[in-house]
Amino acid sequence: MTTAVPLMARIGIDVGGTFTDLVAAVPERGLVVHHKEPSTPADPSRAVADGLAAILAQADLRPEEIGGITHGTTIGLNAxxxxxxxxxxxxxxxxxxxxxxxxxxxxxxxxxxxxxxxxxxxxxxxxxxxxxxxxxxxxxxxxxxxxxxxxxxxxxxxxxxxxxxxxxxxxxxxxxxxxxxxxxxxxxxxxxxxxxxxxxxxxxxxxxxxxxxxxxxxxxxxxxDYFGRLESRVRALGVPAPIFISASNGGSMSLRSAAERPIETVLSGPAAGVAAAARLGMGAIVTFDMGGTSSDIAVTVNGSPELATHTTVGGLPLIVPVVAVSAIGAGGGSVVRVDDQGVLKVGPESVGAEPGPVAYGRGGDRPAVTDCYLATGLIDPATFLGGRMRLDADAAAKSLADLATRLSSEGDGADRVAAGALRVATAGMATELQKIMAQRGLDPRLFTLVPFGGAGPTHAAMLAEEVGITHIVVPPTAATFCALGAAGADLRRDFARSLRRRLDPASAARLADVLGELSGQARAWLAEQSATGAASSLSYSADMRYSGQAYELRVALDPGRFEVEAISEAFHAEHERLYGFRDQHAPIELGTARLGVVGPVADLPSATVPPGTGRPAPHGRRQVLLAGAWHAADVHLRTALGVGDAFDGPAIVEQDDTTVVVPPGWSGDVDGAGNLHLHRKA
Incomplete structure (x- = not known):
């Protein structure tokens, strides 16, 4: 008689203002299930519990078959x-x-x-x-x-x-x-x-x-208080699994650690999506998370998200490491307006979920980016959210036509105003992305764009064309991608200790001693995280500068090579990569020693996608306004696309949580993991 191997499903949760997203990943079954539950702002743990019960039923899981729950929250950030x-x-x-x-x-x-x-x-x-x-x-x-x-x-x-x-x-x-x-x-x-x-x-x-x-x-x-309510509701469902909280550095930590150090969780939402994109194995990528209020852009090089050691939260500086995400006020709910000088503007103000864009029919009277998608044919009002929410395209067009009368140019209708607004929004996104890449000495043309969020796949090709990116990868469950990232988040924590010394043999020895102390703290922390048997990995770095410089560079260090020559060469090489020169004779100052520890979790299964026919028949056709002209675009259903299927733009790919736009001059194909690849033709 054989004993069945217990399942070790992982649940990822991302709480948003409108919906709470949940993803259940069951590696033993090769199963990934996603679910959206209406959020309950008064007590977010209630929506988490309701959604958890629903996804257990949807995935046919018993409570004891869950191996871990990872939860991202914005409660601390909002506070x-x-x-x-x-x-x-x-x-x-x-x-x-x-x-x-x-x-x-x-x-x-x-x-x-x-x-x-x-x-x-x-x-x-x-x-x-x-x-x-x-x-x-x-x-x-x-x-x-x-x-x-x-x-x-x-x-x-x-x-x-x-x-x-x-x-x-x-x-x-x-x-x-x-x-x-x-x-x-x-x-x-x-x-x-x-x-x-x-x-x-x-x-x-x-x-x-x-x-x-x-x-x-x-x-x-x-x-x-919130973590206590969350744990009580989860245990009331009979789930004994450990609960983890997403961290701002793209990893996760135990509920106890998060309660002691909640400051490390305040920017966990965007970080989880970036970490999930890094696990796609696409090399150098730019992530593009476009929601209702803003668009979050981040860069990942060599398979690891870029970390920033200085950011701002609520107007206050924060020096703990976070995934380097830049946000701009351009999302699906960003207001489209004409200013006093007759110039078309988009954002940063948002109409929010209530009343939302004009097309929502909830009393909103200011057009938003989503209304522009409708007016240009990019979104079908009858299939929004899989048909669960019908949009009012006529109301959207009327609100945009009203703006046309205020523009200085003549002959513009609702569709042309909408197209112009989308170009304005795209220009703002492109400017931010190019600034990010320039600061890191990177060329966007060498990167792959990974869009997610409700509007990311819809706007991705417009952004890619603006900055010269020729390859886009849209994950299967793009709108719940942050929850998927939480489900697969590795245990991770960063440690630091400032030294403030000139680099010489004595300070190099002190650096080695400090990194040794931090290594001990890191391993002790990992042992407390319910991570028995986790194979940890450590990364070493230090902030350094030439004497007299105002700012420091974060430089990766080779383990075990902490002598003066190795440390100084690592700094010279990084300075030369960023600024084009090195100064071999200038003294170097050590700032802060840094160490990161990672305890990997089990790999998540890829989506199961059946083989395709190679050239899929379109589900339908509709007129779309792209690149300044109307085109008859094929409409494909994401669920009908199989592995190996390929098609040319102009085309639209609809799924129940987002819409993918494939402009003229682009092609699409599906890989073995169900990812949709878009390529710009030469």
Whole structure:
């Protein structure tokens, strides 16, 4: 008698403002199932539970057959943007009470003398000074005694904060010093969540490090409450599997780690989609995630998403590593308008899901990009969302015709205004993409474009033609791609420690010691993530610069080769690649040592697609406005396309969650994994 091997299905979840996307991947069956559940903004965990029950039934899975659930959430991000986090306090070195008020002493806008200053995350009356300070070399200059800790604890108790953070000048040089102060305060205030900044992120620059610690404390009570509700609802369904949370670096972490360090999850949504695209194995790619409000663009080289160590969240700088995603205000809901000078503009304002574009018929009276897709024939109003939501093409055309009367040119109808608006939106996307590529010294013509999101495949060819990309790959489940990315997200965390030393044999040895310490922390973290048996991999890098330069370069380092010659050559080579020259005689400064650890999960199965006929018969034909002219385009159904099928543009490929546009001069074909490849003819 043989015992059946238990299934180890993985569930990926991506919570959006309108829909909660779920993907169930069952490698043993070669099965990938996707489901959309209406979101419940008042309590997102309810939609997650309802969607989880639905997808279990759809995939014919028992609760105990789930091996892991990975969930992406924007709760922390929204709390920061809307300033709806916890009431927090900050403990700082004596004399630095104004650290958040002063910031970097930069104006919000160099050209607007009346621009208002960003409100500090922690008001000055909730910032408490403490007699504690380290020197630049890590030697204590002032250390608090028991009465001093009693005084600070009493002040924190009087403030009535929900959480607090501790920041000591030069705390990054010795994280244990700052953590010792935090531990002493926790003994006196056991009910108060309290985190040391150097424990959260031990990197130089006190203002940015203070913000990381404060933001972590700001969203921690909210996130812990949500994670508790989420786990209760999942367990109520009888699912015993571990729950993971998508991270901003494209990986994932356990529920416990996410509750301790929620700041590392705030940008997890876009990151999961980029990570999924990297696993397609297409080499150098540009991801294009176009939703209702914005378009997110990211670059992946050598199969790994590009990480940024500096970004902004809600107008505040954030220095933890995140997948480098650039957003522009051009999505399916972006408003099309004519400004006071008679110029056609698109975005950044969006009509949102309610009332939505005019074609939704929910009371919206301002045309959006989706209305332009209808007016140019790119979207069929009868098949939107698989026919579950019928659009009003006449209303869309009328709203665009009203704009035509306000344009300075004559003879423009609704269709020409729509085509012009799509060109304007495309130009904005192309400008952002070309800027990203130029900053990295990359040529977009050598990259493959991977579009996803509801509108990404519809707009992809327009963007590709604008920047010179000749190859597009549309995944089978493009509209739920971020949920698929969450399902296959590897366990990942980044570690850092600032050094701030000139490169010489002594500092190189110190760098090797620090990376060794971080390696130990990384392996210990991975062992806590319910990742028994996971084969980890470590990556090493350091921020460096020529002495006197204002900015640093992140340089990958070879494991075990931390001598001065190897480190300096790695920096020279990267500087030369980006800027075209090297300075062999200039001193090099070490900034921050960085280490990333990855614990891979099981590979997800590819979609099962039957063989095709080679030249599929179109489902129908319709008129579309592309490249300034109307064309009769073949309409294909994605579900009817098989492996090896090929066709020429102009064509439209419809699926239940998006529409793929194939312009004239392009061709399409389907590979063995069900991906739709679009190629621009020479």
């Amino acid at each position: 920061i943007i809307q300033r709806r986090g916890a009431r927090i306090a900050l403990v700082v070195t004596e004399g630095y009470r104004d650290i958040l008020e002063i910031g970097r002493s930069r104006m919000p806008s160099s050209f607007d003398l009346y621009a208002g200053k960003e409100e500090p995350l922690v008001p000055r009356d909730r910032i408490v000074e403490i007699s504690a300070r380290l020197g630049p070399g890590g030697v204590p200059v002032a250390e608090p005694d028991a009465p001093e800790l009693d005084r600070v604890a009493a002040r924190l108790r009087a403030i009535g904060a929900d959480a607090a953070a501790v920041l000591v000048l030069h705390g990054y040089t010795d994280p244990d010093f700052e953590e010792g102060i935090a531990a002493g305060l926790r003994e006196r205030l056991p009910e108060l969540p309290l985190m040391a900044s150097a424990t959260v992120w031990p990197e130089v620059r006190e203002y940015e490090r203070a913000l990381v610690a404060c933001l972590n404390a700001y969203i921690q009570p909210l996130m812990r």
